[in-house]
Amino acid sequence: MKILLVDNEKEIRLVLKELVITCGSGQHIIEEADGVVSGLEKINSFKPDIVLLDVEMNDGTGFDLLRQIPEVTFQLIFTTAHNEYAVQAFKFSAIDYLLKPIDPIELNNSLQRAKENINSQTMQKQLAVLMQQVAGKNESGRQIVIKDIDKTYFLKMNDILYCEAEGSYTKFYIVNSEPILVSRNLRYYEELLEPASFFRTHHSCLVNPNKIKVYDRKTDSGTLILEGGYTVPVSQRKKDFVLALLEGRGW
Numbered sequence: 001m002k003i004l005l006v007d008n009e010k011e012i013r014l015v016l017k018e019l020v021i022t023c024g025s026g027q028h029i030i031e032e033a034d035g036v037v038s039g040l041e042k043i044n045s046f047k048p049d050i051v052l053l054d055v056e057m058n059d060g061t062g063f064d065l066l067r068q069i070p071e072v073t074f075q076l077i078f079t080t081a082h083n084e085y086a087v088q089a090f091k092f093s094a095i096d097y098l099l100k101p102i103d104p105i106e107l108n109n110s111l112q113r114a115k116e117n118i119n120s121q122t123m124q125k126q127l128a129v130l131m132q133q134v135a136g137k138n139e140s141g142r143q144i145v146i147k148d149i150d151k152t153y154f155l156k157m158n159d160i161l162y163c164e165a166e167g168s169y170t171k172f173y174i175v176n177s178e179p180i181l182v183s184r185n186l187r188y189y190e191e192l193l194e195p196a197s198f199f200r201t202h203h204s205c206l207v208n209p210n211k212i213k214v215y216d217r218k219t220d221s222g223t224l225i226l227e228g229g230y231t232v233p234v235s236q237r238k239k240d241f242v243l244a245l246l247e248g249r250g251w
Helices: 010-023 036-046 062-067 084-093 104-116 123-134 186-196 239-248
Strands: 002-006 029-033 050-054 075-080 096-099 143-147 152-156 160-166 169-174 180-182 199-202 205-207 212-216 223-226 231-233
Touching: 002 010, 002 036, 010 029, 010 050, 010 104, 029 036, 036 050, 036 062, 050 062, 050 104, 062 123, 075 084, 075 104, 075 123, 084 096, 084 123, 084 143, 084 186, 096 104, 123 143, 123 152, 143 180, 160 186, 169 186, 186 205, 199 231, 199 239, 205 231, 212 239
Parallel strands: 002 029, 002 050, 050 075, 075 096
Antiparallel strands: 143 152, 160 169, 160 205, 169 180, 199 205, 212 223, 223 231
8 A cells, every 4th residue: 555644844753654554564665855845745756545634835835735736546544633624624525634733543543544545536526625615615516525335425515404313423414315315423423514504403403594494483383394294393492593593584
């Protein structure tokens, strides 16, 4: 396995290299680069299978590097000091990332996932979602990437009807599609989708307000009816919040 480490700090590259060797029992070929320019040169000459890429470097960012590659043929793992904006973009695109200081167990897990996905054809599309998020674009066609056990899905945000908690899993209900069950909890997606105005109506439901058709008051706290006839409960605790939101949208 050919692995490229791109980070502007030599000490971090040394630590990363030792950790990668430990994770792979010395079976990897490892090269290093210290920035955007040297990283591009190494990618072109070394042709890595996996790249661990720093976000902030002296001559630009990891995003600047990626913009200069016509087609990404390697698996990508970002490394970053805690940059909430970048982390949000990684989550939207389902691209792996590690927070510094690097945890050896998390690094090993990321490398294992990267190896399993070496032949995957989705990285280029995931990067498109990432770059859209980094650019701050908010058009209606904006996407989020989710994964179940077998597949990677590229969903338009406005095609999501609602998300439902199933224990530590989340089920996505999509326009004209079968539900998708993913192995992250609802809280994870609440934090991710809240800036897009998704909101909780109930401890187990996260709703896209653009898909609400009717607020049914037949029960004490009410029920929302969404496109396609889906019904979502409103908890007593959330009732006033939901009513205020709907009134604010001209209901």
